[in-house]
Amino acid sequence: MPPQAVKINARAWDEVADSIEFVPAAYSSKTRPESAAQEMLRCGPGDIETLVAAGLPFDVQSGVRHFDVNDLYNLGMYSGRSNTQPELAFRMLFRFAGRQVADLLHPKSWDFQVRLDCTECGGVAPWRFEAPDAVRFGGAVNHVVAPTRASEGTAEYKATVTTTGVRTPLVSSELRSLTRDYLEAGYRWQMVPVAMQANYQLVHTLGSTSCIAASLLLAERFRAAGYRAEAKRGWFCGVLGGALDLPHASVEVEDDDGVLKTVDIAKAQLAARLSSNTEAFQDLCLGSIYNKVIPSTASGSAAFATHECGSQTPVHVRADIRSLR
Numbered sequence: 001m002p003p004q005a006v007k008i009n010a011r012a013w014d015e016v017a018d019s020i021e022f023v024p025a026a027y028s029s030k031t032r033p034e035s036a037a038q039e040m041l042r043c044g045p046g047d048i049e050t051l052v053a054a055g056l057p058f059d060v061q062s063g064v065r066h067f068d069v070n071d072l073y074n075l076g077m078y079s080g081r082s083n084t085q086p087e088l089a090f091r092m093l094f095r096f097a098g099r100q101v102a103d104l105l106h107p108k109s110w111d112f113q114v115r116l117d118c119t120e121c122g123g124v125a126p127w128r129f130e131a132p133d134a135v136r137f138g139g140a141v142n143h144v145v146a147p148t149r150a151s152e153g154t155a156e157y158k159a160t161v162t163t164t165g166v167r168t169p170l171v172s173s174e175l176r177s178l179t180r181d182y183l184e185a186g187y188r189w190q191m192v193p194v195a196m197q198a199n200y201q202l203v204h205t206l207g208s209t210s211c212i213a214a215s216l217l218l219a220e221r222f223r224a225a226g227y228r229a230e231a232k233r234g235w236f237c238g239v240l241g242g243a244l245d246l247p248h249a250s251v252e253v254e255d256d257d258g259v260l261k262t263v264d265i266a267k268a269q270l271a272a273r274l275s276s277n278t279e280a281f282q283d284l285c286l287g288s289i290y291n292k293v294i295p296s297t298a299s300g301s302a303a304f305a306t307h308e309c310g311s312q313t314p315v316h317v318r319a320d321i322r323s324l325r
């Protein structure tokens, strides 16, 4: 059993705070008021005082302390209390990982809708959206309604996306060993803001990892070993009602057998941490494709959408992906 799978017990909040890396100020966005923090962590005002004293960053807006949602997620995840919202959300999200992997290998269709919001829009302009690209892994994208015309403020993309899974484990001993080295390096999975993940050196220097950062680093190592590899973003399906906006990326690499493989290394680590009965899923993450991921055309550190209106504020992308049937 990997060490991450050992169940940890509930710890005092100051110990939990010491055990995680808070989001550095340059990447932090403090949007959750103290009441939301108490609800997420199922804790009282005294516990919040303890966390703040232990270094939980905050700022004060209209007299109320506000916190970064990633910090709150990580505190909950590593609290060992099993009643915090992050623990419940992750357990629900990864319930599939302990089931038969055969369920992840058949074709599956999704009602895929994305809303693009340019919150500080500069006016009517064309949109660029990195669409689902399930075709390169045997899937299909049908009934597409894309934002082809210039517009202001908001736009929508809709499609029916079919994904599938194929068991294609890595065959190259070099790729396997680079992957194993990464897994054994002991980086700890955390929720990390997307903009910070692009600075993958920083994420790893802090001893942490997350899907995009892990994929960017591993892709670099694969390339250094002479392989064609690229980190690509996608959507991890089954995220309940947007309660958990889990950024997804994996490494796409051309293996020695000429087959394009995906290495979803951070999901393997996360599954190992969440449950000990996920070995088969973890194995699937290392080369194979599975039907709960919708690949996109976006590279690892790229935005899913941009609006050419001149605004400097990134477009807010909100996906609503529902299983059909």
Ligand SMILES: [Zn+2]
Pocket (backbone or CB within 6 Å): 118, 120, 121, 122, 123, 125, 152, 153, 307, 308, 309, 310, 311
């Ligand atoms: Zn705009």
